[in-house]
Amino acid sequence: MSLAEAPAQSTAAAYWRLQRSELRLVLGRRRNLVLLLGLAAVPLLLGLVLFFTQDTALDGQGPAFLGRVTGNGLFLVVASVFLCLPFLLPLTIGIASGDAIAGEASAGTLRYLLTVPVGRTRLLLVKAVGALAFAAAAVASIAVVGLIAGAALFGVHDVTLLSGDTVSLGAGALRVLAVVVYVGLSLTGLVAVGLFFSTLTEVPVGAMAATVVVAIVSGVLDTIPALSAIHPALLTHHWLDFAEFLRIEPDWGVIGGGLAVQAAWVAIFGALAWSRFTTADVTS
Amino acid sequence: MTAPATVVPAVTSPVTAGTAVRTQGLTKRFRSGQVAVDGIDLLVPRGAVYGFLGPNGSGKTTTIRMILGLVRPTSGQAWLLDSPNPADVLPRVGALVEGPGFHPYLTGRANLARLDAADQTSDARTADRRASEALERVGLLAAEGKPYRQYSLGMKQRLGLAAALLRRRDLLVLDEPTNGLDPQGTREVRLLIRELAQAGTTVLVSSHLLGEIEQVCTHIGIMSRGRLLLQGPRDVIDSRGVARVAVTVAPGHVATAAGVLRVLGLDVSIEELTLGAELGTLAPARIPEALVHAGVDVTGFEVRRPSLEQVFVELTGEGFDVAR
Structure with a gap:
């Protein structure tokens, strides 16, 4: 008698069973938890430093967001995200997305997943969602700890925007949430880049490093005036546009443009990752 | 997933029962130019225990990878359980390919749960029970809660076998299943293969050590330098050598x-x-x-009677353990 059983579950249920397993794998891994804790420590340390220096001569120095933190704890969220964007968040994204496929390949688990069988497109999707979830967790851990530490150290009040206008606490909190979501979405392009690199190698560290390098190089290119023509298309060019949400009238064109660039990077590198992964010989 | 298109009737005589694995001119040339597998016509009848033998580097693993759909043939074709598309039938195939591969920081049981969760056609409600049965079958139940990285080489190999046994299978593809096992473990694997074969599972088992699995095989195929030198029922092979x-x-x-x-x-x-x-x-x-x-x-x-090893030496003019 053939052992082929009727599918025991719907396709959607089967997908989520693997997706849950992937999320547990990504979010339960000790290395990743340490990363999240490290990111969560940033707002805590920043808050404490600002708290103890607020009445000294150092008070008020540094970037714009930093000066506002002592007046309103909500700004600790924004200031922490701002501090993490250039390096810590790209590093975190690099580790999560670079590890996605290459990590399975180097552990020898990729060949076993594929012979289960898991379709390669489905596996890539599951891996992408896992890496995105980790990116979201990274940004969220900064935001949540920033909010708690900010509220505890400085209290939360009506928000004075960068433009000088003041909005209510509720509206201000919503704007800070928008900042956090925008930053999260700004990282999706880098996730796609990391995922692509992850399909090229069996050495996860290589894919991770390459991903971080892309973010850094993009940041460097963004500072060279001679290359201003390509600046708008750079992966990192629009990352700081989250500041739009702190103006009385956010420029939705700027925000939409930033998200569109991310969507383009996701589309291009997602397609590259897919075409590579679905055709490559798995010899790991 | 679409239901596997089973072309084999439920009850058939062994002669017409179809093949578990068949390849035609299967060839793999790697980008380096190396021809790892050179036009082989493999034939593993259903119900057979097929010993796939050859020295290290003779192309066995690459052949197995092509059969399982991990590596794309340069030319030629492979049918797995009579299907040209491995993905359709792989749920009915248990595989151990080039050593076990698991997440080091997960326990043995968690690793099995992960693989079972990946299987679209497996029943989540029976996952725990099936994992326990598989672990027990390979004698690993006592160590199921330990992280994989703490396993000895033999335990890792056993977990690999347990993964292949998570469900009832029509075909088991075991690539070097005795690697890293002590003589006792090797005996147990032989016993396991025999049991599974008696229960109707076809087994394709590869080894670079001729003596290790020769005894349980009903069929034998011998590879050397990417070519299949010889294949057929055990007694036919045995009678080849000069007594x-x-x-x-x-x-x-x-x-x-x-x-x-x-x-x-x-x-x-x-x-x-x-x-x-x-x-x-x-x-x-x-x-x-x-x-x-x-x-x-x-x-x-x-x-x-000459040993299989002597037959091999006669065929190739070289010792069996010669790597490429």
């Missing part, structure tokens, strides 16, 4: 015995009290009969 007969006689009977053997048409070589000859087509039983009839005091009689 030799060795007769030991009491002192003083050597000359008479030699005469009797020569009359039987054998080309006799004498070493002290032992007379040796190639058996040819002669029925072995005729020899002691004739000797006793001539009054020779026979103290020893032995027919030696």
Whole structure:
């Protein structure tokens, strides 16, 4: 008698069973938890430093967001995200997305997943969602700890925007949430880049490093005036546009443009990752 | 996932039961230019225990990877359980490919749960029970809660076998399943293969150590340098080599015995009290009969079939453990 059983579950249920397993794998891994804790420590340390220096001569120095933190704890969220964007968040994204496929390949688990069988497109999707979830967790851990530490150290009040206008606490909190979501979405392009690199190698560290390098190089290119023509298309060019949400009238064109660039990077590198992964010989 | 299109009727005679694995001109040329597998026509009948033998580097693993859809053939085709598309039938195939591969920081059981969760056609409700059964079957139940990285090489190999046994399978593809196992573990694997075969599972088992699995095989295929030198039922392979007969006689009977053997048409070589000859087509039983009839005091009689290893050496002119 053939052992082929009727599918025991719907396709959607089967997908989520693997997706849950992937999320547990990504979010339960000790290395990743340490990363999240490290990111969560940033707002805590920043808050404490600002708290103890607020009445000294150092008070008020540094970037714009930093000066506002002592007046309103909500700004600790924004200031922490701002501090993490250039390096810590790209590093975190690099580790999560670079590890996605290459990590399975180097552990020898990729060949076993594929012979289960898991379709390669489905596996890539599951891996992408896992890496995105980790990116979201990274940004969220900064935001949540920033909010708690900010509220505890400085209290939360009506928000004075960068433009000088003041909005209510509720509206201000919503704007800070928008900042956090925008930053999260700004990282999706880098996730796609990391995922692509992850399909090229069996050495996860290589894919991770390459991903971080892309973010850094993009940041460097963004500072060279001679290359201003390509600046708008750079992966990192629009990352700081989250500041739009702190103006009385956010420029939705700027925000939409930033998200569109991310969507383009996701589309291009997602397609590259897919075409590579679905055709490559798995010899790991 | 679409339901596997099973072309094999539920009840069939062994002759028409189809093949578990079939390949036609299967070839893999890697980008380096190296031809790892060179036009092989593999045929593994259903119900067989197929010993896929060859030295390290002879192309066995690459062949297995192509059969399982991990590596794309440069040319040729492979059918797995009569399907040209491995993905359709892989749920019915358990595989151990080039050593076990698991997440080091997950426990043995968590690793099995992960693989089961990946299987679209497995039933989540029975996952725990099936994992326990598989772990018990390979003798790993006591260590199921330990992280994989703490496993010994033998335990890792067992977990790999457990993963292949998570469900009932029509075909097991076991690539070097005895690697890293001690003699006791190797015996257990042989026993397991025998049990599974008796329960109707086809087993394709590869090894670079001829003696290790030879005993349980009903069919044998021998690879060398990317080519399939020989394949077929065990007894056919066995009869390929030239059998030799060795007769030991009491002192003083050597000359008479030699005469009797020569009359039987054998080309006799004498070493002290032992007379040796190639058996040819002669029925072995005729020899002691004739000797006793001539009054020779026979103290020893032995027919030696060449070992598989000797057959291999005859075919290739080189030792078995020669890596490429």
